[in-house]
Amino acid sequence: PVLVVDFGAQYAQLIARRVREAGVYSELVPHSITAAEVAAKNPAGLVLSGGPSSVYEEGAPGFDPAIFELGVPTFGICYGFQVMATALGGEVAKTGAREYGSTAVAIEDEGVLLGDQPAAQTVWMSHGDSVSRAPEGFEVLASTEGTPVAAFANDERKLYGVQWHPEVKHSEYGQDLLVNFLHKAAGIPGDWNSGNVIAEQVAKIQAQVGTGKVICGLSGGVDSAVAAAIVHKAVGDQLVCVFVDHGLLRQDERRQVEEDYVKATGVRLVTIDAVEQFETALAGVTDPETKRKIIGREFIRTFEKAQADLIAESREQDGDPIRFLVQGTLYPDVVESGGGTGTANIKSHHNVGGLPEDLTFELVEPLRALFKDEVRAIGRELGLPEVIVGRQPFPGPGLGIRIVGEVTRERLDLLRKADAIVRAELTEAGLDQEIWQCPVVLLADVRSVGVQGDGRTYGHPIVLRPVSSEDAMTADWTRLPYDVLAKISNRITNEVEGVNRVVLDVTSKPPGTIEWE
Numbered sequence: 001p002v003l004v005v006d007f008g009a010q011y012a013q014l015i016a017r018r019v020r021e022a023g024v025y026s027e028l029v030p031h032s033i034t035a036a037e038v039a040a041k042n043p044a045g046l047v048l049s050g051g052p053s054s055v056y057e058e059g060a061p062g063f064d065p066a067i068f069e070l071g072v073p074t075f076g077i078c079y080g081f082q083v084m085a086t087a088l089g090g091e092v093a094k095t096g097a098r099e100y101g102s103t104a105v106a107i108e109d110e111g112v113l114l115g116d117q118p119a120a121q122t123v124w125m126s127h128g129d130s131v132s133r134a135p136e137g138f139e140v141l142a143s144t145e146g147t148p149v150a151a152f153a154n155d156e157r158k159l160y161g162v163q164w165h166p167e168v169k170h171s172e173y174g175q176d177l178l179v180n181f182l183h184k185a186a187g188i189p190g191d192w193n194s195g196n197v198i199a200e201q202v203a204k205i206q207a208q209v210g211t212g213k214v215i216c217g218l219s220g221g222v223d224s225a226v227a228a229a230i231v232h233k234a235v236g237d238q239l240v241c242v243f244v245d246h247g248l249l250r251q252d253e254r255r256q257v258e259e260d261y262v263k264a265t266g267v268r269l270v271t272i273d274a275v276e277q278f279e280t281a282l283a284g285v286t287d288p289e290t291k292r293k294i295i296g297r298e299f300i301r302t303f304e305k306a307q308a309d310l311i312a313e314s315r316e317q318d319g320d321p322i323r324f325l326v327q328g329t330l331y332p333d334v335v336e337s338g339g340g341t342g343t344a345n346i347k348s349h350h351n352v353g354g355l356p357e358d359l360t361f362e363l364v365e366p367l368r369a370l371f372k373d374e375v376r377a378i379g380r381e382l383g384l385p386e387v388i389v390g391r392q393p394f395p396g397p398g399l400g401i402r403i404v405g406e407v408t409r410e411r412l413d414l415l416r417k418a419d420a421i422v423r424a425e426l427t428e429a430g431l432d433q434e435i436w437q438c439p440v441v442l443l444a445d446v447r448s449v450g451v452q453g454d455g456r457t458y459g460h461p462i463v464l465r466p467v468s469s470e471d472a473m474t475a476d477w478t479r480l481p482y483d484v485l486a487k488i489s490n491r492i493t494n495e496v497e498g499v500n501r502v503v504l505d506v507t508s509k510p511p512g513t514i515e516w517e
């Protein structure tokens with residue numbers, strides 16, 4: 001692999017993704033990694049990320065300088081560039097010339113890293129300190145008005161660095177630069193793709209599971225659907241999937257799982273109909289946190305019961321209990337919870353959480369090394385229907401937290417209709433790539449006066465919450481074209497009885513969250 005060393009930058013995951021986009025498998029490692037640990041992973045290359053600190057600050061994230069002696073081709077970015085400079089005898093100074101945002105850079109190089117690029121280009125900068133002198137043996141490749149040493153190279157030792165951020169889209173030719181480092185400078189072939197991930201995972205799952213039985217909870221979302229499909233490809237009917245219909249799903253979601261998904265994969269699926277159970281549990285509740293807790297609790301109860309039934313059935317059949325649980329854990333989940341090992345006691349896993357103490361499973365997590373867009377590519381490769389693979393992130397508590405006010409069956413039906421219209425129109429307008437997700441919210445406790453036909457109406461507003469985001473931690477409201485908004489508004493007020501107004505949420509996150517509850 002290529003190791004991306006994380007110096008605490010929000011960009012480290014983005015770098016890892018860009019490396020994979022260049023067809024090279026990458027993993028994130030902490031900056032505290034030692035030379036021996038790096039050597040043990042036998043990497044084809046290293047990329048050092050940016051970071052929020054100054055190299056001279058007390059407590060600035062350190063880096064084992066012996067790593068530069070391993071002979072591994074290394075590319076430093078921003079803070080990583082400065083770490084490389086100081087470790088190898090160069091100099092970093094507080095020049096006072098801070099550069100933030102788009103910056104013009106002059107390329108003065110014929111070499112492998114930047115030689116094929118325009119001599120003048122715009123790049124994204126974000127730094128206070130600058131490299132004032134390159135280490136001995138390094139050639140200066142580029143400069144900006146405020147930064148005389150904006151890029152350097154030592155071809156012999158295969159050590160390279162740039163002050164700017166090639167991983168962000170605002171850096172023209174940024175991806176070309178990474179590709180040059182990976183393919184040309186480090187000589188790593190770009191042959192990593194979703195096809196070989198599937199083959200690799202299938203073999204790994206077969207080795208892990210053997211003839212054991214496996215269970216998987218399907219949420220209707222992308223991650224669990226793709227995880228189950230890979231496991232099914234690996235072990236066939238040793239896998240049973242459980243899908244809980246809690247009545248808070250979007251239109252057609254249950255059918256998509258029960259018919260389209262099963263048809264595409266052939267998995268054995270057990271659906272638990274828990275609509276009434278959830279309806280009763282949520283009756284009269286309006287507080288968002290209380291709703292979330294009730295939904296979480298009822299979900300776990302239902303899932304547990306289905307599990308217990310399946311385990312009992314399996315014991316009766318052949319005395320062989322279900323030993324494995326599939327989870328659609330993604331790489332960002334792993335990183336956010338601070339790493340972790342392949343198998344864990346199920347209790348400690350927040351995405352299932354709260355299972356009985358005596359119920360311990362070995363986890364099967366085929367997506368642990370992947371990002372969402374990669375998971376989607378694999379789903380497509382496995383032949384899963386686009387309605388499942390291409391869908392927006394959808395919260396576990398479902399439409400229950402998109403009705404501000406009490407959740408009732410009538411309100412859910414109404415919201416489902418409005419939501420279906422929004423999704424259809426966004427897809428029709430080709431906007432699915434541009435938006436991260438677009439929650440549709442019913443303000444059930446608000447009413448306003450309207451006029452329709454010849455009569456007065458007194459109906460509820462629907463809120464559109466289209467957002468753009470990289471990872472849902474922060475988000476901006478998406479500037480949807482007016483004609484698309486007009487069409488959505490028209491259709492909702494005409495087709496959804498009880499709604500007489502459509503409003504647009506123009507709040508970023510922070511201060512708003514993506515969901516309303």
Ligand code: XMP
Binds near residue numbers: 395396515
């Ligand atoms: P917020 O509203 O916190 O949402 O900005 C961030 C992202 O998380 C999703 N979300 C959830 N996902 N269970 C989930 O699986 C939840 O309880 C939950 N709440 C919010 C939300 O849709 C957005 O993508």
